[in-house]
Amino acid sequence: MTLASERDEPRLSVGQVAKRADVAVSTLHFYETKGLIRSWRNAGNQRRYKKDVLRRIAVIKAGQKMGISLVEIKETLSTLPESRTPNKEDWARMSRFWQAQLDEKIAYMMRVREMVDGCIGCGCLSMKSCPMYNPEDIVATEANGAVWLDHPEQAKAAKNCYDSQN
Amino acid sequence: MTLASERDEPRLSVGQVAKRADVAVSTLHFYETKGLIRSWRNAGNQRRYKKDVLRRIAVIKAGQKMGISLVEIKETLSTLPESRTPNKEDWARMSRFWQAQLDEKIAYMMRVREMVDGCIGCGCLSMKSCPMYNPEDIVATEANGAVWLDHPEQAKAAKNCYDSQN
DNA sequence: CTAAAACCTCAACCAAGCTTTAGGTAAAGA
DNA sequence: TCTTTACCTAAAGCTTGGTTGAGGTTTTAG
Numbered sequence: 371m372t373l374a375s376e377r378d379e380p381r382l383s384v385g386q387v388a389k390r391a392d393v394a395v396s397t398l399h400f401y402e403t404k405g406l407i408r409s410w411r412n413a414g415n416q417r418r419y420k421k422d423v424l425r426r427i428a429v430i431k432a433g434q435k436m437g438i439s440l441v442e443i444k445e446t447l448s449t450l451p452e453s454r455t456p457n458k459e460d461w462a463r464m465s466r467f468w469q470a471q472l473d474e475k476i477a478y479m480m481r482v483r484e485m486v487d488g489c490i491g492c493g494c495l496s497m498k499s500c501p502m503y504n505p506e507d508i509v510a511t512e513a514n515g516a517v518w519l520d521h522p523e524q525a526k527a528a529k530n531c532y533d534s535q536n
Numbered sequence: 537m538t539l540a541s542e543r544d545e546p547r548l549s550v551g552q553v554a555k556r557a558d559v560a561v562s563t564l565h566f567y568e569t570k571g572l573i574r575s576w577r578n579a580g581n582q583r584r585y586k587k588d589v590l591r592r593i594a595v596i597k598a599g600q601k602m603g604i605s606l607v608e609i610k611e612t613l614s615t616l617p618e619s620r621t622p623n624k625e626d627w628a629r630m631s632r633f634w635q636a637q638l639d640e641k642i643a644y645m646m647r648v649r650e651m652v653d654g655c656i657g658c659g660c661l662s663m664k665s666c667p668m669y670n671p672e673d674i675v676a677t678e679a680n681g682a683v684w685l686d687h688p689e690q691a692k693a694a695k696n697c698y699d700s701q702n
Numbered sequence: 703c704t705a706a707a708a709c710c711t712c713a714a715c716c717a718a719g720c721t722t723t724a725g726g727t728a729a730a731g732a
Numbered sequence: 733t734c735t736t737t738a739c740c741t742a743a744a745g746c747t748t749g750g751t752t753g754a755g756g757t758t759t760t761a762g
Contacts, residue, residue, distance in 0.1 A: 383738080383739080384738085384739070385737095385738060385739080394720080394721075395738090395739085396720070396721055396722080397719085397720065397721085399740095399741090400719070400720060400721090404719090412728095413728095414727075414728045414729070414739085414740090415727080415728080415739085415740065416727095416728070416729085416738085416739055416740075417739085417740090432652070432655070434719095435648055436648060436649075436652060437645070439718075439719095440718075440719070441718090461655075461656070462656045462657075465652050465655065465656050466656060468652075469649060469652055469653070469656075472645060472648065472649050472652070473649065475645060476642060476645050476646060476649065479603070479638060479641060479642050479645070480642060482601055482602060482638065483602075483635060483638055483639070483642065486598070486602060486631050486634075486635050486638070487635070489598070489631065490627070490628045490631050490632060490635075491628075549708080549709080549759095550708090550709075551707095551708060551709080560750085560751075561708090561709085562750070562751055562752080563749085563750065563751085565710095565711095566749075566750055566751090567750095570749090578758095579758095580709085580710090580757075580758045580759070581709085581710065581757080581758080582708085582709055582710075582757095582758070582759080583709080583710090600749095605748075605749090606748075606749070607748090
């Protein structure tokens with residue numbers, strides 16, 4: 371039987387973590403500078419990690435796959451009490467939070483898709499009247515954009531305005 | 537009545553184009569260096585644009601809204617005969633092409649969403665067995681990723697593997 | 703004619719998310 | 733012990749899509 375204090379000792383080298391987590395060593399250094407993971411040092415100043423760093427990296431990768439930025443991931447991780455490594459329940463909570471953001475992105479892209487569908491037949495692309503150019507709107511990568519559906523009247527502008535541009 | 541040769545003369549200054557297209561002057565310079573638009577020069581070395589540059593910019597902005605990179609937009613524009621500025625039919629063809637890519641992105645993000653949904657209950661996030669970590673897969677921003685659905689058997693791995701990681 | 707506004711080029715800078723390089727130290731295997 | 737492999741830090745480089753600034757010229761309005 372092992373004691374909790376023994377199990378918690380940082381034993382993993384940066385190379386071992388990199389291999390197990392399938393990331394580059396430089397990525398681990400980078401994450402550390404960004405405060406996403408932490409390490410201890412051995413007598414020779416080499417990094418040693420606790421095993422739970424693997425779960426943190428897993429959560430980071432999961433968040434990234436969902437399109438969440440490292441800054442946001444860090445913020446979400448830091449909401450855990452004492453910045454503890456996420457357990458199963460934490461992961462459920464975080465992933466539900468991120469999933470909502472993912473849903474927004476999907477919804478935004480589907481609105482763009484619909485709009486383009488309407489604009490194909492029209493072809494006007496007028497900077498002034500085409501609903502493709504709602505200036506209130508923002509690009510898809512900014513992960514936000516419930517604007518088009520807020521202004522449904524604009525969809526009506528998408529008809530037969532091609533010739534008016536030239 | 538105006539002659540075609542007169543109508544085609546580059547008359548618009550960079551400031552006029554910027555204002556009409558609602559982009560910064562620096563953006564127009566930038567697009568020119570990237571080969572997305574072209575200009576002529578007047579006697580004093582100032583840029584003069586043909587009117588159709590506005591339509592090109594409109595297409596560029598539409599492509600960007602659909603998540604297409606400037607490089608891809610340039611490539612698509614260059615498939616036009618003699619790099620002519622897109623007309624209504626060209627726009628229909630290009631937008632359908634880009635829409636297909638947008639559809640792929642949406643589909644990818646929805647697959648991620650499904651996967652996360654399954655993983656919330658599981659919580660394992662094992663680097664080796666969790667379907668969140670298909671190494672063949674790529675991140676959403678790379679606009680490609682028909683991988684998860686190619687390996688449906690992986691979804692089965694998402695059950696009760698939480699404890700096996702520690 | 704003069705001053706302001708617009709324009710020119712070139713270079714540097716920004717964010718994100720890393721990777722690469724350089725120069726040097728530590729640990730591990732034969 | 734010796735050599736290879738792994739590791740260290742700090743700084744620079746990369747990509748995308750631009751913006752900002754410096755220093756100088758052209759155009760336009762009064």
